[in-house]
Amino acid sequence: MIDRRAFLAATGAVLLAAPLVAEGQQGGRIYTIGILSLGFPDSGPIWWEVFLVALRELNYVQGRNLLVKFAFASDQPERLAGLADDLVRAGVDLIVTTSERETRAARQATSTIPIVMTIAPDPVGAGLINSLARPGGNVTGLTNLVPGLRQKYVELLREVLPSASRIAVIASPLNFAPESQLRRELDTAATTLGLSLSYVPVQSPDDFEAALTGARRAGAAGIIAPYDPVTLRDRRALVQLTLKHRLPGMYATREYVDDGGLMSYGANPVDLRRRAAVIVDRILKGAKPADLPVEQPTKFELVINLKTAKALGLTIPPSLLGRADEVIQ
Numbered sequence: 001m002i003d004r005r006a007f008l009a010a011t012g013a014v015l016l017a018a019p020l021v022a023e024g025q026q027g028g029r030i031y032t033i034g035i036l037s038l039g040f041p042d043s044g045p046i047w048w049e050v051f052l053v054a055l056r057e058l059n060y061v062q063g064r065n066l067l068v069k070f071a072f073a074s075d076q077p078e079r080l081a082g083l084a085d086d087l088v089r090a091g092v093d094l095i096v097t098t099s100e101r102e103t104r105a106a107r108q109a110t111s112t113i114p115i116v117m118t119i120a121p122d123p124v125g126a127g128l129i130n131s132l133a134r135p136g137g138n139v140t141g142l143t144n145l146v147p148g149l150r151q152k153y154v155e156l157l158r159e160v161l162p163s164a165s166r167i168a169v170i171a172s173p174l175n176f177a178p179e180s181q182l183r184r185e186l187d188t189a190a191t192t193l194g195l196s197l198s199y200v201p202v203q204s205p206d207d208f209e210a211a212l213t214g215a216r217r218a219g220a221a222g223i224i225a226p227y228d229p230v231t232l233r234d235r236r237a238l239v240q241l242t243l244k245h246r247l248p249g250m251y252a253t254r255e256y257v258d259d260g261g262l263m264s265y266g267a268n269p270v271d272l273r274r275r276a277a278v279i280v281d282r283i284l285k286g287a288k289p290a291d292l293p294v295e296q297p298t299k300f301e302l303v304i305n306l307k308t309a310k311a312l313g314l315t316i317p318p319s320l321l322g323r324a325d326e327v328i329q
Helices: 004-009 049-057 076-089 102-111 147-158 181-193 205-217 228-232 235-244 254-256 269-284 306-309 318-323
Strands: 015-018 030-038 065-074 094-097 115-117 140-141 166-171 198-199 222-227 247-250 263-267 300-305 327-328
Touching: 015 147, 030 102, 030 198, 049 269, 065 076, 065 181, 065 222, 076 115, 076 140, 094 269, 102 115, 115 269, 140 269, 147 181, 147 300, 147 318, 166 205, 166 228, 181 198, 198 205, 198 300, 205 235, 205 327, 228 235, 228 254, 235 247, 235 254, 235 306, 247 254, 254 300, 254 327, 263 269, 300 306, 300 318, 306 327
Parallel strands: 030 065, 030 094, 094 115, 115 140, 166 198, 166 222, 222 247, 247 263, 300 327
Antiparallel strands: 015 065, 263 300
């Protein structure tokens, strides 16, 4: 396991290198990987811990044959281009990204260094690759979504709140473009079920209280929190406030539910990060990104926090509990 204190101690700046390779351990090839993310320096490295553990299991060990450079934009997308350029100038062998904005910045910075994306929702639609089967260029990796997944957020929350007429969607404004796949899928599901959606932007945890107060005043019976760096980073604060305002929440990943959120549905993020390590390994051993198909999740997990449901005075339908992959008591 990675020593978390040592791990976090190496992340005090926006662009960081792993500890220098120890003397006497430089006999073989030393690989340098750059990680480009919209996340934050204080929490981002923990998110990548599983990825680094998976690399270690594949014999890439920090301090021996692996250097890692983190580049965190702290939810400021305008910084991504400069951070990507920094990684290219640092001579990294490969760049790992999170979602579409980071991947686009990396691709604009280099057409030759391999790029492995981990949670890009629609890489074909975003113009990052030619197709899932034959990406072309220097980009490959994983997508965390399949078409229609976000519609499930609305459908599952409606099962818990059958009399709801309005749901609030909480995320940073970057997610709310009218043409985005997220917006299209949520709107489609809401129209089908006769629901109204309120899109409530937040840019920091300081906005959570006002956002949830406003959502409750507008008649929202619950919230949906899609994948978003702001709410993911400060998910504990968010879920505590949803309990205060008695707003059941549907979340994109189980991390929120582990910290007290009501329910999540999505691909297992741990699996995605482990698979990313396998793809990195294949590329470092000579595979070309253009020839490696982008992987889609094949298994989605429904996680329900029954303790939270009881605190909110909710009864989860037995049919929904029976479909849950995990129930937190």
